[in-house]
Amino acid sequence: MTVTVAGLVLASPVMVASGCAGTGRELAGYAPLSTYGAVVTRSITRDPRPGAQVPGIAETPAGLVHATGLPNPGLDGFLATELPWLLTEGARVVVSVVARELGEYAEVARRLATAPGVSAVEVNLAQPDAVAAGVLDVREPFHVGAAVSAVLRELPRGVPVLAKLRPDTVRVAEAVKVAADAGAAAVVLGGALPAALPDGRDAGLSGPAVRPLALRCVADARRALDAAGATCDVVASGGIVTPQDARAFLDLGAVAVQVGSALLHDPTTAARLATALSTPEVTP
Amino acid sequence: MTPVHVTAEVLASKRIGAHQHLTLVAPGVGERFRPGSFVAVSVGSAAERWHLARRAFWIHQVRPLGGYAATVTLVVEPRGPGSRWLAARQRGDTVEVTGPLGGRAFALPKEPVPVLLVGEGYAAAPLFTLAERLRERDCPVSLVLGAADEAHLLSALEARRIARSVTVVTGDGSVGARGTVPDVLPEALRRSGAAVVYAAGSTPTLHAAALAAEEHGAWSQVALEQQTTCGTGLCLGCPVPVVGEEGVARTARACVDGPVLRGDRVRWGDLR
Numbered sequence: 001m002t003v004t005v006a007g008l009v010l011a012s013p014v015m016v017a018s019g020c021a022g023t024g025r026e027l028a029g030y031a032p033l034s035t036y037g038a039v040v041t042r043s044i045t046r047d048p049r050p051g052a053q054v055p056g057i058a059e060t061p062a063g064l065v066h067a068t069g070l071p072n073p074g075l076d077g078f079l080a081t082e083l084p085w086l087l088t089e090g091a092r093v094v095v096s097v098v099a100r101e102l103g104e105y106a107e108v109a110r111r112l113a114t115a116p117g118v119s120a121v122e123v124n125l126a127q128p129d130a131v132a133a134g135v136l137d138v139r140e141p142f143h144v145g146a147a148v149s150a151v152l153r154e155l156p157r158g159v160p161v162l163a164k165l166r167p168d169t170v171r172v173a174e175a176v177k178v179a180a181d182a183g184a185a186a187v188v189l190g191g192a193l194p195a196a197l198p199d200g201r202d203a204g205l206s207g208p209a210v211r212p213l214a215l216r217c218v219a220d221a222r223r224a225l226d227a228a229g230a231t232c233d234v235v236a237s238g239g240i241v242t243p244q245d246a247r248a249f250l251d252l253g254a255v256a257v258q259v260g261s262a263l264l265h266d267p268t269t270a271a272r273l274a275t276a277l278s279t280p281e282v283t284p
Numbered sequence: 285m286t287p288v289h290v291t292a293e294v295l296a297s298k299r300i301g302a303h304q305h306l307t308l309v310a311p312g313v314g315e316r317f318r319p320g321s322f323v324a325v326s327v328g329s330a331a332e333r334w335h336l337a338r339r340a341f342w343i344h345q346v347r348p349l350g351g352y353a354a355t356v357t358l359v360v361e362p363r364g365p366g367s368r369w370l371a372a373r374q375r376g377d378t379v380e381v382t383g384p385l386g387g388r389a390f391a392l393p394k395e396p397v398p399v400l401l402v403g404e405g406y407a408a409a410p411l412f413t414l415a416e417r418l419r420e421r422d423c424p425v426s427l428v429l430g431a432a433d434e435a436h437l438l439s440a441l442e443a444r445r446i447a448r449s450v451t452v453v454t455g456d457g458s459v460g461a462r463g464t465v466p467d468v469l470p471e472a473l474r475r476s477g478a479a480v481v482y483a484a485g486s487t488p489t490l491h492a493a494a495l496a497a498e499e500h501g502a503w504s505q506v507a508l509e510q511q512t513t514c515g516t517g518l519c520l521g522c523p524v525p526v527v528g529e530e531g532v533a534r535t536a537r538a539c540v541d542g543p544v545l546r547g548d549r550v551r552w553g554d555l556r
Contacts, residue, residue, distance in 0.1 A: 019520070026517030026540060029286045042520065050523075050535040054556040057513040057521035059337040064513065068520045071535065207336050241333055264514035265326060265336050267382060268289045 001278040003037065005256045006160040006185035006233055008119055010037035010092060013250065014274040017237050017260030018042055018096040018122060018164070019068075024086045027263070031271035034090035037256055041082070043098040043124045045135075046108050048074035058197050063209030063239075064261050065195050067129050067202060070098065075108055079115050087117040094162065098124040098135045102150045105136070109154035122162040123151050123184075126191025128204030141171065141178040148182035160185035167193060167210060167217045167238060173224035180225060180232035187225075188235045188258065189217040207239050207261040214238025215248060222253035241269060243276040287516065288312040292381040294373045295350055301435035303406055304360045304371035307349060313383040314346040314354025319414035320390040320507055320544045323358065323383030324515030327366040330380060339366040340512045340539075342484070343384060344409035356383075359438060361406040385515050387540040390414050390505050393480055396422035400478035400502075401447070402493045404465050404485025405431045407509055408438045411484055415446040424448050426476035430465035430485070434458040449476065466492035473500045480505065483547070487555060494547025504547030510538035525554035 003013045011034065018040040021027045033039055051071025058065045072078065078095075086093050095118050099105040105123070112118055125144050130137040138144060144163060152161045163179040165172070167190025176187045192204025193213065218236045225232050236249035237258035246257045259270040292310035299305075313323060324338040345357040362371040373379060390410070393399070399418055403411045408429055415425050427447035431437040432455040440459065443450045452460025453468050461468065466489060473481070473496055481500075483493035484507040497504035513521040517540035524542060526549045528534035533551065536542065 020518055022517040022520065022540070030289060051520060053523055053525055053535065053554055055511055055522060057337070057519060059335060059513075062332075062334055062336065064336050066513075066519070066521060068523075071520050071523070208333050261336060262333075264516075264519045265333065265338060266289060266380060267514070267516050267518060 003255055005037065005235060006120055006162055008160065010256065012037040012274040013256040013277055014246070014270050015040060015094070015235070015256055015258045016263065016270055017258035018124065020260040020263045023082050024089070024091065027267060028089055030267045032090060033086065035271045035274050036091070038092040038094045038119060039086060040094040040122050040258065041078070041096050042072055043070055043096040043127070044072050044075055044078045044108070045070060045098055046075050046104055048072065048077055056197065056201070056203065060205065061209065063205055063207030064264065065197050065203045065205050066192070067132065067197060067204070070133055070135070075111055079111070083115060083117060092119045093117060094120045094122050096122040096124050096164070097151070098127055100135055102146055105147050106150045106154055109151040113155050113159070118159060120160045120162055121151055121155060122164050122188060123147055124164050124191070126164045126166045128192040128194040129202035132202040138166070141174045144175050145178040145182040148179055148184045152183045162186045162188050162235065164188040164191050166191055167213045169213060169216050169220065172217045172220050176221040176224055176232070177228050177230065180228070180230035184232055186233035186235050187221060188237055189221055190214050190238055208241060209239065211239030211245065215252065218249055218254050219252045243273060246273055246277060286316065287383050287385050289380070289382045291378050294375055294377045294379065295352070295355055296375060297373060301437065302361060303438070304362065305344070305357055306360055306370065306373065307355050307357045308379065308381065309352050310356050310381045310383065313381060314356045317343050317346050317356070317384040318389035319417055320410050321384035321386040322515070322543060323356065323381050324385055324512065325370055326380035327369050335366060337513045338382070338515050339370065340515045342407065342409040342507070345413060359406045359409040361436070382516060385539060386543050388542055388544050390482055390507070390544050392417060392421060393423060397479035398424040398426070398477050399480045399482060400472060400476045401425060401427045402465060402469065402481060402483040402485065402489070403427070403429050403438065404489045405436050406438060407485045407507070409484070410507060411482065412439065412442060412446060414482060419446065426472060426478065427451070428453070428465060428468055428472050430454065432456065465489045469493060469496040473497070473502065478502050483507065490547070491552045494550065494552070497547055505544050506547045506550065507544050508538050508542050512539055515539050525551040527551060
């Protein structure tokens, strides 16, 4: 079942969400990476980051609270080792990027623009612990527009920008319109909700616990974009586990879904979902 | 060691002391196992997904049983909601299991050198199959087993079958000497003349084993028990501060870069 997302033709509407595939290698043992519509990398920063030195994931009813500190090898390390490997495994690669300020977003995008094999760039504007993690704290819709423009300006035609936004039910309509105006070909709703770990550290909340919020955001986003006459796609994420979950989002106008925290519980979830969605639903 | 994700069936569940020994039919897990690898278990009903994080358990034994070629036995100490749920599973129940997991299991010496195995409580589980592999290589095996009390001591009888010498130590003195594992390590190392120390237990015990090994001029291999969210390497949530090649400080993942690490590579002071 192919779908068109942000102008890209993908083999499946099921994508692997950012930050839940390790380096990609750890996921590849359970199903070929070509099974997924796309693999979104963990968020890559300009410079390498070791990530949190103390465990930063806690279980909460039907969810996970997490603050891993964005561990990643930096752009150079990613381009030298991880990206080529993902491509040889047949993955459609969407690179998630996050930066401290707009200039750094532009710099990262400029270097990604010359890297072969990057299908799209997902701009992480939903980091739930942005201040603690030392990255751009996206509080206002104009921040969304500025970051999307900064990245888009540097990318060649044919490499679309996906804007990953906070599932903020109050301001989602405003944020998606700004993202679409700035040229985002799709919005991803949503990232983790700002939350705190039991010890009070800033963190994000993900998992089935946030699904109803994500569902509302997707519905409002689609309505707002349609009302504004924007062609921007909506990609859903937020606690998707079962084919029923995915269909609920698709029925509201999402063109694809991203599976994240469910993979930590069962690494075969996204592959099973891709299979389930490729076969038409049988109504008894 | 490519892991598989399977629905396992409980073949047997036996209470021994404070532990529940759970034997699973988990096709593909036992066949690929090495001493020091583990499984990640889902807790609760798959339909509810109330508990998203998984619980990691050492593979204690792999053996043919009940017509199955490679059943997998786990040692569960019921402590939190996850381990209590798993310990309550009955014969015929099913559990979602991913395994065998771990990027690095225990590394075996090429030469038949004397070795010391150090285990504490239920965490000593992976040492028994390790001892068998070491004996196959003609390594003289000595063993230190410790626990808070007799109920929490793992298979001391089994230990006497597989090891040349066994030192047992309990916190309350209910069996063996009274004390802790670190108390008896220097003497055990001296007597065994071990060239390699293999340790599995709490972080302070692993640290003590790594230090004692270093003082004694031995290598150490420590099986870390970090809290895992996924166990598979996907979540990036189990950081272990280590000293990498060329002496550079790095952050490893306990699940895929471990769980067994060289004791002298761990930055113990930074480990939480």
